[in-house]
Amino acid sequence: MGIRLTATVSSALQRRRRNHRSEIFNIIEAVMEQQRSNLTNTADYSIWKSSSDTYKSVFTTKNTWNLLHQEGTTVEWCKGLFKHHTPKFAFFTWLALHNRLSTGDRMLQWNAGVSSACIFCNQFETRDHIFFSCTYSAAVWSQLMRGLLRTRYTTIWTEVLELTLDNSLGMITTFLTRYVFQITIHILWRERNDRRHGATPISVQALVKMLDRQIRNKCLSFRQLGDFTYAASLSDWFATR
Structure with a gap:
């Protein structure tokens, strides 16, 4: 794709879109193009996955554990x-x-x-x-x-x-x-x-x-x-x- 292994997200988004023979690379290019259109001048921030569809700004060990491990039956x-x-x-x-x-x-x-x-x-x-x-x-x-x-x-x-x-x-x-x-x-x-x-x-x-x-x-x-x-x-x- 022409992206260095050490590249940052910012530098990857700044490169020109390319066409590839591999369809998966073209799909990635399309996603990156979508992200370019959503770029703003606000500072980056981290969010943590809290549940299957929820992201929060606060990290909790409990939520991370529940996401990584299948919940068993309570004894x-x-x-x-x-x-x-x-x-x-x-x-x-x-x-x-x-x-x-x-x-x-x-x-x-x-x-x-x-x-x-x-x-x-x-x-x-x-x-x-x-x-x-x-x-x-x-x-x-x-x-x-x-x-x-x-x-x-x-x-x-x-x-x-x-x-x-x-x-x-x-x-x-x-x-x-x-x-x-x-x-x-x-x-x-x-x-x-x-x-x-x-x-x-x-x-x-x-x-x-x-x-x-x-x-x-x-x-x-x-x-x-x-x-x-x-x-x-x-x-x-x-x-x-």
Whole structure:
């Protein structure tokens, strides 16, 4: 077409229109001719595609992401990834919900010779077992959540997940259930991996104490953030201990 690779749009439009043997080049020339007729003396500006037919002057990551990726079906458990979550706990929970952790049952699919025994109780390790049917993890979960959930307390994965989605528990209880759920599975998995690599085991009481301190720190942070909506979470947590 006679346009240099390093040419600017302005310099390309200033060149004389040409006729080409290739029809696609003639089509491009016609579009460029149309653009020449629309030229004004105003300064150039950038616009960003916001939707299929809408352009805006402001860039948003969300709109760009939606345009580049096909939107999937909204899953019910997305409600459990809530405001004031801790990113690393939320991401780990997302992996667990998709059953993408390297539990014993999944490792057997990759290597038939690998040990599939739970490092805590020596039973067959699955996601649903380690969270929270295993005797060790069940003891940790019980000390943390039995006082909060009372008659609705459970160690069955699907039922625990339902509780994190149940807004009828009340705003503060729902928040605490979701946060304790996420931080507990993260810490349990870290303890599981540490033991598999030869680290000294941490007792149930020590692990519960560690989790309790982190949960209290999270509750205390609301006052520093100026969010008094969840300020009562600390007193409610104290009441269950």
